[in-house]
Amino acid sequence: MHLTELNLTNADKDFVWHPYTQMRDWVKWNNKVIVKGDGFYLVDSEGRKYLDGSASMWCNVWGHTQNKVVQAMIDQLKKVPHSTLFGFANAPSIELAERLLELARGMHKVFYTDNGSTAIEVAMKMALQYWYNKGKEKKKEFISLDHGYHGDTIGAMSVGYIENFFRVYRPLLLNVHRIPSPLLYGSRFTNERDLVEWCLEKTENTLKRHKDRCAALMMESGAQIAGGAIIYPTGYQKKVARLCRDYDILLILDEIATGFGRLGNVVEYLAQRSQPDIVCFGKALTGGYFPLAVTLVTRRIFDAFLGKYRYNKHLYHGHTFTGHPTGCAAALANIENYQNHDLTQQIKVSAEYMASRLPEFSKSPIVADIRYKGLLAGIELTKNNKPIVFLKNKEIINYFIMRQALMMGVHLRPLGNIMLLIPPLGIGKRDLEKLVNVQLKLLRKIEKLS
Ligand SMILES: Cc1ncc(COP(=O)(O)O)c(C=O)c1O
Structure with a gap:
């Protein structure tokens, strides 16, 4: 019935x-x-x-x-509903990766998962293993912003810790160094300039103090949504990116909620002029029709995972539905629709x-x-x-x-x-x-x- x-x-x-x-x-x-x-x-x-x-x-x-994105999924389902990326490639995942790398300038490879939280977990594992593969095993901690939210899996809750939500899960979580979020409302500052200066000073102190132990700084790109709709002041993200470069700490940007147009830009980090080492997209990537997310990395990151098999440098991560062809077909049609409309x-x-x-x-x-x-x-x-x-x-x-x-x-x-x-x-x-x-x-x- x-x-x-x-x-x-x-x-x-x-x-x-x-x-x-x-x-x-x-x-x-x-x-x-x-x-x-x-x-x-x-x-x-x-x-x-x-x-x-x-x-x-x-x-x-x-x-x-019904629309072109839905139709693209139907067409793909008729061709091949699913085929794994373990050992095979599939056409939509290749085409989509190519398309994403055209949009996300500066990035070199696309890793597929099936939701935003796991895209973040992958980004964290990549950052950790990047330093490990480079012989810097001590760089294994993370820095993140107050009021950040990055999803509900263990690593994501650790970096995007919201006390009210995650207090109970603390025993499962990593210790993460926190830096302030640039929220003027409720702060002791009367203008954004002074607030940003103070945030950046705190950020720099944290990076300086922990640079030998920290793998990466994780932050949402452009705005924090779940933590209270906090919009970054102009220039803030760019300066954080520069500090990360100065202290040799990787920058992971989370564009899962802000990428693909929420703040007016398809790729927010380009608008913010802040090149990440790793960036994640999800949510609107498929128009919201299919659980698909991606973690993109620069060549520098990817190359650190190459080596003879016996050196065991490869990334140990993969989900059953990674690079699902139906999701990739949806994302491709979605991106085309952005342009056509x-x-x-x-x-x-x-x-x-x-x-x-x-x-x-x-x-x-x-x-x-x-x-x-x-x-x-x-x-x-x-x-x-x-x-x-x-x-x-x-x-x-x-x-x-x-x-x-x-x-x-x-x-x-x-x-x-x-x-x-x-x-x-x-x-x-x-x-x-x-x-x-x-x-x-x-x-x-x-x-x-x-
Ligand atoms: C910024 C950000 N990152 C990560 C996530 C987690 O994505 P998902 O719910 O697909 O796991 C969300 C979800 O709201 C988010 O807003």
Whole structure:
């Protein structure tokens, strides 16, 4: 029987353990079961439509209906649904690697995985083994930014440590050296210039102190999203890249959430003029349709893994679905679609529209800070200088936002007290307008309840 014909009760829905979800509340909440897509909307089993206001966790580009990316996947599935990269190559993975290396200037080889977290794990293993293969085994520690987020696997949680999420898992995690994130809001600085100077000074001290023991510095490229929608000030990332070079510490850039257009640039590190040694992409790489991620390295890194077999210099990493031809075909069609639709220009126009609407939020007495770039905006809500956690009706603020948004026909996923505007990259004006309007209505409701 087709799912739409089922009358899904709460009990029926109760088989799946959802991510980052208190499952007791999930059952109470009567959450929705999505059965099909319609443009930038998702349609539930009762026929109700929800605008995809979270870009399906920041990855969706073209919406949820048939398009050239989907067709490319269907075509590939008909040719060969999967073939492993262990011992074989496959045509889409070669073509995609070639295409990615044209886009990501300065990079030399592409390693495939199937999600952002594992792309990060690979990057960390590569950095460690690079130094090992060079005879510098002592360089095995990592540096990362406060408020960074790099995924949910062990290495990724270590470098992207968010206390509230990962406290319990600490016994599993690596010790990582932290450097400050350039977030002006809530800092003791009144301007970005002084803040950046202070961050860079701290960063340089850390690099200097640990240069003989550190393999790499890991950071998100352009902005930290999960850690609070923190946009790097102009020139900051470039200067961090220079410090890494000066102290011979590899720079790993995480473009999993920011690459492929979120901040307005397909390759963010080029816009930031900060050449990494290793860079990761995921999420929007396939338009958000297939779990595929990549870790790209420079020639310097790759060459350190070459040698006679008995020297055992090769990289011991590989997943069953590494370089999945269907995912690679999706990514190739997606990249072609970016060009055919001049998506970066469309993102620019949408970003300008979104920015033009943000002053309507800043008028609110509970809006403490708005941070934005491209198609990302974070709106920080506070009362008496404290983050709003609970509302007068005793509801947790993020539950309230999600629940009310669904009632208004939009799917949202805020970061606690930070409202997030993070639409599908190819969204049209009318849908974007709806998304902004609904967030404004929600803000008014929260004002009354806080
Ligand atoms: C910057 C960043 N890196 C890594 C990841 C992990 O990606 P995935 O969820 O595909 O494992 C995310 C996910 O949100 C992310 O935002």
